Amino acid sequence: MDKLRAAFIFLAPEAEPERHRAIISTPVVELHVVGVKNYDEACRIAKELVNKGIVAIELCGGFGHRGVAKIVEAVEGKVPVGVVRFDIHPGLEGKSGDEIF
Numbered sequence: 001m002d003k004l005r006a007a008f009i010f011l012a013p014e015a016e017p018e019r020h021r022a023i024i025s026t027p028v029v030e031l032h033v034v035g036v037k038n039y040d041e042a043c044r045i046a047k048e049l050v051n052k053g054i055v056a057i058e059l060c061g062g063f064g065h066r067g068v069a070k071i072v073e074a075v076e077g078k079v080p081v082g083v084v085r086f087d088i089h090p091g092l093e094g095k096s097g098d099e100i101f
Contacts, residue, residue: 007032007049009042009071010060017045039067043074050075058082064098 008031012020015035024031032049036042046057057075059068061084072081 004029005054006056007034007054008058009034009036009045011036011062013037017041039070043070046071046074050078054079056080060084066098
């Protein structure tokens with residue numbers, strides 16, 4: 001069985017995706033973790049990851065409904081997009097990313 005190449009994108013103020021990223025590799029999963037500071041950056045990174053062979057993307061709970069929709073649109077249905085769900089995210093002052101970005 002091939003390794004699942006997946007990504008987790010999280011929102012964090014002042015995150016720099018070129019700097020704030022990691023790859024966690026297990027025998028069956030290679031998880032790319034990338035921090036972004038806003039939805040536009042997340043869309044750019046999502047497209048980049050898909051072009052590099054990522055087959056599934058999970059978004060942190062800070063992404064609101066609009067943010068998730070933007071990522072789904074950005075990847076053009078090429079990969080499934082999942083979401084960790086927080087309607088009020090503790091890392092974003094109790095707000096959804098939709099209220100901030």
